Amino acid sequence: MRALFWNLRCFGHDGRRRHLIEYMCDESIDVVAIQETMRTEFSLVELERLSRHLFAWHWLPSSGVTGHSGGILLGMKDATFEVGSMDRGSHFVSMDVSEHDMNFMWEIIVVYSPADHSRSTSFLAELHAKITSATLPVVVGGDFNLLRSAEEKSNSRVDFAEIRRFND
Numbered sequence: 001m002r003a004l005f006w007n008l009r010c011f012g013h014d015g016r017r018r019h020l021i022e023y024m025c026d027e028s029i030d031v032v033a034i035q036e037t038m039r040t041e042f043s044l045v046e047l048e049r050l051s052r053h054l055f056a057w058h059w060l061p062s063s064g065v066t067g068h069s070g071g072i073l074l075g076m077k078d079a080t081f082e083v084g085s086m087d088r089g090s091h092f093v094s095m096d097v098s099e100h101d102m103n104f105m106w107e108i109i110v111v112y113s114p115a116d117h118s119r120s121t122s123f124l125a126e127l128h129a130k131i132t133s134a135t136l137p138v139v140v141g142g143d144f145n146l147l148r149s150a151e152e153k154s155n156s157r158v159d160f161a162e163i164r165r166f167n168d
Helices: 014-026 044-048 117-132 160-167
Strands: 003-007 031-035 055-060 072-077 081-088 092-099 104-112 138-143
Touching: 003 014, 003 138, 014 031, 031 104, 031 138, 055 081, 055 092, 072 081, 072 092, 072 104, 092 117, 104 117, 117 138, 117 160
Parallel strands: 003 031, 104 138
Antiparallel strands: 031 072, 055 072, 081 092, 092 104
């Protein structure tokens, strides 16, 4: 299984979308998780054009009034996975999946946290609630827009309480 997590920064940008299509083909991607799509919706035709394989798709619309921030797109290759339930919150999308070859069920959660850190507490609370309510093994990935340690910061203004909340 091969997975791609990518902050694309605008699904509508032709060059980025073309690069995504080429990468998915060249690397035989089974799971595609795109953050910051900046899209409020997708057509079935444009999603089908991303790969020569069939995918199950689920997305979270961007939060901007005109689609200029956020958004998540999650796709699972039909030949690799059987998709069960799907869910989404303010900052995540998820799918319960079963791998055809391994008869193993798990949940994938893709996040896009706001860069506005005044909303980080609500993001972390939502993610915590989602993970603690999971009944299957969980994989979480995406763009957290948070730091795990002070060493990741390029200046001396470090919010240690926020780092602790994220690591917890």
